[in-house]
Amino acid sequence: MSRFVTTLLAAVVLLAGPAAAQDLLIRDATVHTATARGTLQHADVLVQGGTLRAIGPGLAAPAGAQVIDAQGRPLTPAFFGGITEIGIEEVSGEEETVDSGLKLHEQPMRPEFDVTLAYNPDSVLVPVARVEGIGFTALGATTEGAFIAGQGGIVRLDGSPDPIGPRALFIRIGAAAAELTGNSRAAQWMLLDQLVDEARNRIPLDSPHALLTPAGRATLARYLAGNGRIVVQVERAADIRQLVRWAQREKVRIAIAGGSEAWKVAPLLAQAQVPVLVDALADLPANFDQVGATLENAARLHAAGVAVSFSQSNDASHNARKLRQLAGNAVAHGLPWEAALAGMTRVPAEIFGVSAQIGSIAVGQRADLVLWDGDPLDVAHYAQQVWLGGRAMPMRSRQTELRDRYMGAPGALPRAYSH
Template structure:
């Protein structure tokens, strides 16, 4: 029957090209190559065994399979930050959203990597937009970029069940994923901790910003006490602590400065206080949102703190964003801040729009090269993966996209996508449905597909 043929055809269309293609020597030649840090005209990118062998202007090596990219643009795969890709299907359907957690015994220890879905229909859509890697972050009330929980509840700090802190100050731990088709998309788990500050953080801590900072400092003191006295804790020889053992253990790398803390913050005054807190406590922070960051750009740069932002945020939607403006990205970059540009609405269904946001930032003063870096090499470096993906250089993962034109132009399309050197299917559920119903879903005999022979 035609329905069975359609299903089999869809499966075939979504199958990855032969894995051997990732192993053979392949040369992409003649294109305008954006490496993430430079531009090479009429360049040659050589791939083998899932890695980039070389990038330059030389001829293709003997015996290589040639992919002609003349008139095209060859770029690294984009890296989505502050994303929910693979962790949420429909945010309003609780059972399909594994990005948030409300158990008071598990807050900092919440690990989004265990809820990832390699078969999520959101992944091919993002991949068709040139996204090949993502930093998946747990969501919380007031989260940046739309990746937040808005359940209508007002939570305040206090002792919950078991005497543990509730709600927690921490949303959980982020993970890095790749978007290649397959049954395992996890690249690295527990790459950063996530916490809301500003208005959202104040709400969690009891209603005032000062309360959250005090509670945060007390929490770190407890974590350090626990780290020094774990044997005493095990034999109940330590005073009661406000976090569960799982949360205490998860926060040790934050307290000792080895795991970065993604801090959602918007107001310039709050940014200043977060920088002060990081300095006093020896915590490594990444600012998320920072819509008023341009007002304190020099201080952010001096502290060597990177920023994840949406450069199109320019409306004073609340008192935390009174000074938001489209030139934020340009001002931060000019001051020496390392920036990464996000997609829209949680970078899930609209993760691919990160390239449009980067283009908008260029139209408001950010240099083109800086915009490309902000969606490729910068995110990788911010999360400790510099040189491993996000740029076209020898030794990096062969995440390569061939574009019909400038990738920051909305009309340009990805014509080929490689993740780890493997060619990816250029299809998605939406495109398959379009093909099925573009004629109204009716066959020549006047019957729907399910009834055709």
């Protein structure tokens, strides 16, 4: 990086800070729009009032605007962090810091449970993900006391406290949820059918066998009416086939998370327009539901016409920054680069119903942008600057501060006393 660009980016952070947003012109970037326009070479991007106002060559800088010379470097939409618990989990082993799961033994089925109410925008995990180019994530309810986990939604990692867009309902199907359904995956479909009957008032609320509260019935009824996405964690091809049949019968909008064997039923998913958020590093059978796992899962799904995005199966909250590595790994195994970029930006925004606001570089969208020093899907490169809503985000986190503190030149006092 040139000294000029380094100095200018540092000035952006110092002057713009997390609370300020002013007009910005990024010149001469390789703009990966994640839209039908594709990649624009040597293009300028104008940001005014936190919104993308113009994209193209030779744009004039408004009076007082900050101007950054990208020198041909990649500019992308802010990346998706996957389905995580960022802001609703701090330390996974410390229960009092984890708000993503619900255990109510007397009333286990509570679809009205909404994890976004516990979101903490000041979580230390937010800047850890953000400095790596992650601008938004889907908060997911986890399966604790019931295979109907509850609701979540999209949050932007800009410090704002509230989610955007519609909520999503999270469900787990298959062996991982069998112990919550009488130790049989077959019982999951039986229980789902009963829940549908209750939500559609085919079973009286005062029935001794009712599983849902009035609020739970109303919540599930919204999803059955197509208002919001049902995200199902499922791996085995046979279970995915049953899931698609159930979704078509009940006329609900679903997305699959995981889907280790989704490639086996790719034509079915494409025909039903069911997107899949894959773990692109799943290549070994961690259990019997993943016997068909392959590193070519994303490529095969895309080739069949399935919309592909990414999420991680393990420790996703603390490793959201690694999601672009998964996308790059999918490219290495046959997924087109542009499709991988879309899977990190536009596709998840479409899945969760927020594509009108974020997920692409288009006039009228929020200016959620990342300037990279090289290929953003190559872990050898990094994010030089992140803008969310046109505001330059501080490119520091707890990790960078610890690095700077303990890698600095030793002084007269021990390192612990450096401040």
